[in-house]
Amino acid sequence: AVTSPLLEIGGLGVKYGGLLALDSVSLGVGRGEIVALVGANGAGKSSLLRAIAGVEPCSAEKLTFGQRDLRGVTADRRVASGISLVPEGRALFGSLTVLQNLAAGRYALRRARGFHHVVWRDSAERSAFERRLETVYQLFPVLQERADQLAGTLSGGQQQMVAIGRALMGEPKLLMLDEPSLGLAPQVLIEILRCVERLRDQGLTILLVEQNVSAALSIADRGYVLAGGRVIAEGAGRTLLQDRGLTEAYLGSS
Ligand code: ATP
Numbered sequence: 597a598v599t600s601p602l603l604e605i606g607g608l609g610v611k612y613g614g615l616l617a618l619d620s621v622s623l624g625v626g627r628g629e630i631v632a633l634v635g636a637n638g639a640g641k642s643s644l645l646r647a648i649a650g651v652e653p654c655s656a657e658k659l660t661f662g663q664r665d666l667r668g669v670t671a672d673r674r675v676a677s678g679i680s681l682v683p684e685g686r687a688l689f690g691s692l693t694v695l696q697n698l699a700a701g702r703y704a705l706r707r708a709r710g711f712h713h714v715v716w717r718d719s720a721e722r723s724a725f726e727r728r729l730e731t732v733y734q735l736f737p738v739l740q741e742r743a744d745q746l747a748g749t750l751s752g753g754q755q756q757m758v759a760i761g762r763a764l765m766g767e768p769k770l771l772m773l774d775e776p777s778l779g780l781a782p783q784v785l786i787e788i789l790r791c792v793e794r795l796r797d798q799g800l801t802i803l804l805v806e807q808n809v810s811a812a813l814s815i816a817d818r819g820y821v822l823a824g825g826r827v828i829a830e831g832a833g834r835t836l837l838q839d840r841g842l843t844e845a846y847l848g849s850s
Contacts, residue, residue, distance in 0.1 A: 606622045
């Protein structure tokens with residue numbers, strides 16, 4: 597059982613036309629945990645993150661965040677309550693600078709909170725923005741060095757840092773990462789995952805979807821294995837990693 601759950605999901609389903617992509621999924625994420633969600637291509641991992649973010653319609657017997665029932669709550673309101681998704685492929689604004697991308701993460705939060713004027717007119721918000729930017733730069737110093745560079749001209753690893761930094765600008769309580777390793781060299785992924793561990797150590801709760809199963813499970817406190825839209829195993833990250841039958845049957849050799 598999860599101690600102090602932040603996110604609780606019970607009986608969640610997602611359908612695309614006749615295809616049941618997620619079937620009665622139940623899981624929990626505790627405060628301050630890294631939880632890894634692993635499984636083969638098409639298992640339903642991205643669909644689950646998107647359903648939690650509220651950008652994919654779902655049915656659920658239970659979907660709570662803190663004390664709040666998320667069912668029927670819009671994606672914007674979920675952002676405002678502290679849920680942030682870094683999507684697969686990063687979705688950066690390639691022709692904007694690093695700083696502009698980070699600022700976009702802040703606008704998203706402002707909009708979700710119902711403010712429509714620009715950040716800079718409001719001095720309290722301006723200093724909150726500056727403080728937040730400082731914490732992102734502490735985590736990823738290279739982003740400060742490259743603040744004025746166009747995001748599209750960065751390396752893959754740096755782009756992933758911008759995507760995570762942009763999410764952090766919105767002050768999430770739950771950070772969801774979809775395939776941060778996409779297109780990255782293994783060494784770069786390790787660097788990114790170290791930063792994810794640091795965020796956990798600072799108290800952030802993280803739900804991580806990753807094709808690189810061994811890398812994900814080795815930093816995760818707990819993990820869930822999805823296959824064919826269902827949870828087929830759960831446990832401590834290291835326990836799942838050592839289960840040869842499971843890793844061979846469902847997770848490939850990675
Ligand atoms: P991947 O890592 O390849 O993205 P995944 O585990 O994240 O895999 P999903 O992307 O959630 O899996 O997909 C689950 C199933 O739903 C797959 O069979 C996929 O083809 C299907 N699917 C996903 N999105 C859609 C969509 N928008 N319309 C129709 N089918 C979809």
